[in-house]
Amino acid sequence: MQDLPQPIVSTDWLMRHSGDQDLQIIDTSWEMTDRQRPHYEVFLEEHIPGAIHFDAEKIAAPSFAPPHRMVPEPALFAKLCGDLGIRQDAMLVIYDNAGLYTAARAWWMFKGFGHKGVAVLDGGLPAWKAANGPIESGTAKARQRQNWRLPTSQPATVDSSEVAMALRMGTAQVVDARPPEQFNGDTSFRYPNVRPGHIPGSINLSQRLLRDENNFFRNPADMRAVFTRHGIDFSKPVIATCGSGITACIIDLACEIMGGERVAIYDGSWEEWGGRSDLPAKLDAANCV
Numbered sequence: 001m002q003d004l005p006q007p008i009v010s011t012d013w014l015m016r017h018s019g020d021q022d023l024q025i026i027d028t029s030w031e032m033t034d035r036q037r038p039h040y041e042v043f044l045e046e047h048i049p050g051a052i053h054f055d056a057e058k059i060a061a062p063s064f065a066p067p068h069r070m071v072p073e074p075a076l077f078a079k080l081c082g083d084l085g086i087r088q089d090a091m092l093v094i095y096d097n098a099g100l101y102t103a104a105r106a107w108w109m110f111k112g113f114g115h116k117g118v119a120v121l122d123g124g125l126p127a128w129k130a131a132n133g134p135i136e137s138g139t140a141k142a143r144q145r146q147n148w149r150l151p152t153s154q155p156a157t158v159d160s161s162e163v164a165m166a167l168r169m170g171t172a173q174v175v176d177a178r179p180p181e182q183f184n185g186d187t188s189f190r191y192p193n194v195r196p197g198h199i200p201g202s203i204n205l206s207q208r209l210l211r212d213e214n215n216f217f218r219n220p221a222d223m224r225a226v227f228t229r230h231g232i233d234f235s236k237p238v239i240a241t242c243g244s245g246i247t248a249c250i251i252d253l254a255c256e257i258m259g260g261e262r263v264a265i266y267d268g269s270w271e272e273w274g275g276r277s278d279l280p281a282k283l284d285a286a287n288c289v
Contacts, residue, residue, distance in 0.1 A: 004091045007107065007256045008122040008217060011131040014093055018050070024090040027051040028106045029097035029125065042097055048128060049136045052084055052143065054094070056102045056246065059109070066191070067272040069105075069244055071155050077113055078148035085143025088115070095121035095128065099215030100250060108249040108265065111256075112155025120253060123216050130214075156264040158239055160273055163266050167201040172237040174199055175230075177207040177247045178270070184283060187243060187270065194274040197283035199241065205230045207242075207250040220258045234261045241266040241273075 005013065017023055027047045031037040043053040059080050061070040072080070078088075086092070092110060096103040103120045110118040121128065129135065158166075166172035176183050176198055183204040186196040198204065209226050211217055218226070232238065238261065240248035245267045255261035266273075273279050 004093075004117045004119050006117070006119045007111075007253060009093055009119045010122055011127050011133060014048075014121055014128070015131070015133055018048070020091075022089070022091055024086060024092055025051040026054045026086070026092055026094040026106060027096070027125075028054050028056055028094060028102040030056070030102050032098060032101075043140075044138060046097075046125070046135050046137050047140075048095065048125070049134050050140070051095075052086060052140065054084065054086075054106050056105050059106070066194075066275055067244060067268040069246070070267050071109060071112070071157060071245075074113060074151040074154060077109065078150055082146040082148045085146060087146050088148045091117040091119075093119050093121055095124045097125045099124040099126050100211065102246060104249040104253045105246045108252055109155055112153065113151035114153040123214060126215065156262070157267045158264045160266070160268060160276070160279060163199065163239060163241070163273075164279070166237075166239060167199070172239050172264075173232055174202040174239045174241060174266070175232060175251055176202045176204050176270075177240060177242040177251050178204070179206045179208060180204060182243065187274070190243060191271045191274065194271060195281045197274070197281040198270070199273055200280050200282040202241065203230055203232065205232065205251070207247050207254070210250065210254045217254065217257055223254050224258055238263045239266055240264070241269045243269055244271040245269045 025048050027043050029042045030039045031042050039055050040053055057069055061072045094103045094106045107118055107120050163174060167174060183198045188194055210223050240251035240263050242248040245265060248265050252263040255263050
């Protein structure tokens with residue numbers, strides 16, 4: 001197989017290489033409407049043939065209270081991926097049913113844990129279907145458990161105290177990937193007991209602006225122009241945040257496409273910050289461009 005054209009691949013590329021022995025396809029589809037429905041049921045309805053389902057709510061650190069879906073420790077990540085039959089030496093192409101949502105989170109985790117050869121399917125499952133790619137339903141074939149070596153690196157994250165310090169000292173730019181109506185609105189429908197608003201001093205750049213109407217990434221020059229228009233200076237560090245650490249990873253993926261600009265993820269994001277009364281919140285339109 002030719003080298004994986006990281007960090008994104010086209011549907012045409014995947015159709016030509018989906019049968020390669022050293023490639024595994026990872027499905028991270030989520031139930032986007034009914035929060036009581038298991039994500040695996042979405043996978044059962046339709047997926048790319050041979051795909052392995054990777055649930056970003058389960059491939060996470062154990063939690064009994066918010067914030068949830070935090071990045072797991074290396075040993076746990078290795079065990080959970082091995083249990084799924086994901087090979088540590090395989091090239092991975094990741095997609096989801098939304099076009100782009102949880103696929104970026106999985107990509108970010110694999111990349112951060114040092115996996116060599118991982119990419120996201122540009123446009124996701126909708127693009128695959130629009131290109132008449134084959135679809136199957138039902139359970140996937142059982143895969144042999146894999147024994148992973150312990151990863152020696154971890155995804156770049158920051159915690160709430162580091163975010164607060166960066167804003168207070170002006171040492172990093174905090175970019176909130178949520179759409180404006182969530183950045184300056186109420187998200188308790190998604191995160192109970194979380195205040196409306198955003199982190200004071202953060203910049204709102206909806207990750208949706210980095211893609212076109214078909215969920216394909218814009219070209220690097222156009223994406224860079226979006227960042228510039230929102231006042232983001234890549235000579236300074238960037239911290240990405242969102243509702244719960246999922247779409248913040250799209251900011252990192254876009255930066256990788258643009259040429260490897262470094263981004264740290266505030267993993268707790270607004271689910272943590274907005275749920276803590278000891279941290280400040282702001283609700284206005286001043287930073288929404």
